[in-house]
Amino acid sequence: MTLEEKQIEIVEEFEVFDDWMDKYEYIIELGKELPIISEENKTEDKLIEGCQSRVWLHYEVKDGKMQFSADSDAIITKGIIGLLIRVMNNESPETIATANLHFIADIGLQEHLSPTRANGLASMVQRLKMSALKAI
Amino acid sequence: MVEEKMKVPFDVEQIRKQFPTLSQQVYGKNLVYLDNGATSQKPQVVIDAIAKYYSEDNSNIHRGVHHLSQVATEQYENARATIQRYINAPLLEEVLFTAGTTAGINMIAFSFGETLKEGDEIIISAMEHHSNIVPWQMLCERKKCVLKVIPINQKGELKMDVFESFLSEKTKLVSVTHISNTLGTINPIKEIIDQSHQAGAKVIVDGAQSIQHMKIDVQELDCDFFIFSGHKVFGPTGVGVVYGKKEMLDILPPYQGGGDMIAKVTFEKTTYNVLPHKFEAGTPNISGGICLGTAFEFLAEQDLDAIAKHEHHLAKFAEEEIVKIEGARIIGTAQNKTSVVSFVIDGLHPFDIGTLLDKQGVAVRTGHHCTQPLMDFFEIPGTIRASFAFYNTMEEVEIFIKALKRSVEMLR
Numbered sequence: 288m289t290l291e292e293k294q295i296e297i298v299e300e301f302e303v304f305d306d307w308m309d310k311y312e313y314i315i316e317l318g319k320e321l322p323i324i325s326e327e328n329k330t331e332d333k334l335i336e337g338c339q340s341r342v343w344l345h346y347e348v349k350d351g352k353m354q355f356s357a358d359s360d361a362i363i364t365k366g367i368i369g370l371l372i373r374v375m376n377n378e379s380p381e382t383i384a385t386a387n388l389h390f391i392a393d394i395g396l397q398e399h400l401s402p403t404r405a406n407g408l409a410s411m412v413q414r415l416k417m418s419a420l421k422a423i
Numbered sequence: 424m425v426e427e428k429m430k431v432p433f434d435v436e437q438i439r440k441q442f443p444t445l446s447q448q449v450y451g452k453n454l455v456y457l458d459n460g461a462t463s464q465k466p467q468v469v470i471d472a473i474a475k476y477y478s479e480d481n482s483n484i485h486r487g488v489h490h491l492s493q494v495a496t497e498q499y500e501n502a503r504a505t506i507q508r509y510i511n512a513p514l515l516e517e518v519l520f521t522a523g524t525t526a527g528i529n530m531i532a533f534s535f536g537e538t539l540k541e542g543d544e545i546i547i548s549a550m551e552h553h554s555n556i557v558p559w560q561m562l563c564e565r566k567k568c569v570l571k572v573i574p575i576n577q578k579g580e581l582k583m584d585v586f587e588s589f590l591s592e593k594t595k596l597v598s599v600t601h602i603s604n605t606l607g608t609i610n611p612i613k614e615i616i617d618q619s620h621q622a623g624a625k626v627i628v629d630g631a632q633s634i635q636h637m638k639i640d641v642q643e644l645d646c647d648f649f650i651f652s653g654h655k656v657f658g659p660t661g662v663g664v665v666y667g668k669k670e671m672l673d674i675l676p677p678y679q680g681g682g683d684m685i686a687k688v689t690f691e692k693t694t695y696n697v698l699p700h701k702f703e704a705g706t707p708n709i710s711g712g713i714c715l716g717t718a719f720e721f722l723a724e725q726d727l728d729a730i731a732k733h734e735h736h737l738a739k740f741a742e743e744e745i746v747k748i749e750g751a752r753i754i755g756t757a758q759n760k761t762s763v764v765s766f767v768i769d770g771l772h773p774f775d776i777g778t779l780l781d782k783q784g785v786a787v788r789t790g791h792h793c794t795q796p797l798m799d800f801f802e803i804p805g806t807i808r809a810s811f812a813f814y815n816t817m818e819e820v821e822i823f824i825k826a827l828k829r830s831v832e833m834l835r
Contacts, residue, residue: 307450307782312833315775339774339790339805360804361772362834363779 290382293374294390301394310395311363318366324356335407335414340364342407344414348422352377355415359407367391367399367408375415383419388412433729438814441466445814452784455819455826460604460763460810461788462654463635465718469658472717476710484709485683485700499709502716503699509719510649511640512666516698519672520712523663524631525554527650528598530665530702531627532558534675535596541567544593546624548573548581548610549800550603553793555629559598573599575800579606579755583614590622597626601633605792605806606755607738607763609633616646625671631655635812636734636761638727641666653711658718662711665702672698679704730813734762737811737820744824748831754806762811765792771834773805779830780807785823 288296304310324333328345335342340361347354355372359365374390375383391400399408431437439445444464447454456464476498482491484499500515507518521527539545545559549572563570573586581599597619601612616626630639630651641649648671653662667675677684677695681704686694695701741764745751750769768776777789790805791798798805809823 308779308829308833311779311782315833340772361774363775 290374290378290386294388294393297370297374297390298393307395314366314370314396315362316366317369318359318362318364321358321365321369321372322356324358328356329358335410340407342368342411344368344411344418346415346418346422348380351379353380353383353419353422357411364399364408367396368411371412371415380419380422384416384423386416430726431724433726433733433813435733435814435816439816441468442814443467443470449784449786450782453822455785455815455822457809457811457815457819457823458786458788459635459812459815460632460655460792460808462660463657463812464814465659466657466721468721469714469718472714473659473710476713480713481710483706495709495713498713498716499707502713502719505716505719505723506664509639509723510634510664510666511642513642514669517666517669517672519665519667519699519702520707521650521663521665521702522661522708523652523654524552524629524650525652527663527665528554528627528629529558530678531648531650531667531675532562533678534702535625535671536562536566536568537676538674539566539568539595542569542593543595544569544571544589544591546571546573546586546589546594546597546599546619548586548599549575550579550581550606550608550794550797551598551600552604552629552631553795554631555598555600556796568595569593572796575608575797578757579603579608580757581608581610581615583611586615587618590618590624592623594619594622594624597624598629599627600629600631602636602761602763603755603794603797604632604763605765605794605797605808606757607760607765607810608755608757609759609761611759612646613644616644620645632761632763635722637731647671653715653718656715656718657721658715659708659711662708662715664715669698672702677701677704681705683707725813733813734811734815737815737817738762738764740817741809741811741820741823744820745827748828754801754803763808764810765806765808767803767806768831771831773807775834776807776827776830779833780823780826783822783826783829785826787823 324343324345329343333343333345340359342359344357357368391397442464480494482495484496503518507515512518545568559570571589574582602609619626625647627648628646630649634651635656647668649666651664654660683700684696684704686696745766752767754765773789780787788808
C-alpha cells in the first residue's frame, strides 16, 4: 500500500463517524494501541516539548525504509501519532520527506497540527520529515 | 466610588443577552465559555464603541488642531477619567494607559528598577504569573538585586509569617498578585501592603484577576501601583492600566522614549512631558483606551456584590461536583477564593480532558497557566481550569460536569 493509499484508508475509516466524540473515542483507542517507544529510547534528544503535552519520537532505517516509534503523555496526542506513524512507517525517506499529509485535515484534526495547539505534534511532523531528509 | 443609584439588579439572563459571543454553537453544541481567567467576552456596548470609533472618530490624539483629533482626544481622556473614578484614584494623571498587565509590570520593573542598587531586595510570591516573575528576574540580573519568593502552603495560601520575616530595610519593592490566576486564591493584599509600607517598601498589586471580580479602591488599598489588563474586564485586548501614586510616578524615570512623552527635544537635552504622558510614549491604543472606558461604564452599572455571590455559587457547585469524580483533586483550596476552579484527575492528562470538553462545547483552559513554578510546587504538569464570570449559569456548570464525566469515562 502506498503512502497515499494509507491516507485514503484512514479518511474512509473516519467517514463512519458523524459525531466528534465518536471520532475521539476511536483516536483514544488508537492511542492505547500505539507501539510504545522503548524506555531506553525515551531520551532527552528524542523528546519534543510541547507547551502542554510531550512527545518522544524514535526512528530507525531498515533496508531503506523508515521505522518509527513514539510516545506521548497525552492519550489523544498519542492516537494522532499512531495515525501519522501508520502512514509513514515502511516508507522510504524520499517518500516521507516529500509527503503531503492531507489526511489529518481531511478527518478534521488539523487543529492538532497547528503550532499554537502546543501539543508537540506540529514539531513532531517537522522532526519526522527532518529525520527522513537526514536518512536520504 | 461607583454611585449606588446607578445599579441595575443582577439578572444573569439579561446579562447574557448583552454578550453576543455567548449565544453560539461550537461543534453543534451550545458554547459554554469557562475560560474567563484567560479573557472575558465583550458586551455589545463595547463592540459598538469599537465600531463607532473607527467609523466616526478615528484620529490621532493630543496633537491635532482639527475637529476629529479633538473628538478622539476628549473621548480618550474621558475614558481615563471613567477608570479613575472606578478605581477611586485621587488624580487623573495617576491613571496610565499601557498595553496590558505584562506591559505595565515591565514598565514599572524598568522605571522602578532604575532607582535600585546592588543588594536591594524585591519580594514576589510563589503563585505569580510569569509576567510577575520574569521582569523581576531580568531586573535583578541587570541591577544585581535579590529576588525573594513568598512560599505557599498546600492549600495555595501565602505563608504570611515567612513574608514578614523577609521584610527588612533592604526590601524596596513587593510585587504580588491580588488573585492567583491558577488557584483562585484571594491574597490578603491589604495586610501585605500595610506591612510592606511599615518596612519602607513600595507595593505593586497585579490586579489582572481581581479587577473583574471585586470593587477596587486604590486609596483604600493604599497600594503604590495597581496594574491590570483591559481584556479580562470586558474591554478590548491590547490595552491595560497602571495606576501609580503621583509621588512615585514623579520620581521614576520614563520607560520608553518617543512622541507624546516629551516636553522639549533638542540634541543636547530632552525634557519630559507631565504625567500621565511621561509614561505614554508614541501613539497609544486609542480605540482600546476609549472602549475600555466603555467597559468600565458598563461595569459601574452592575451590582458587584450580587455578581460576586453568583460567581461564588457557580464555583462552589462546580467544585462539589468535580470532587465526586474518582481521582479528582482540586488544586487551590484557599479559605478565601474567587470563581476559579483548577483541578487534576489522577492518571489523566489535562490536555486530553480539555480537548474532549472542547468537542462537547465547553471551553476551559488546560496546562500550566503561565505559572510553571506553581505547577512544580504541586508536582503536576498542569491543571484543568474552569473560571467563571457573571454571565455563566448553573445550567452551564451542569453541562460542564456532565461533559467532564463523559470525558473521564472515555479516557479510562
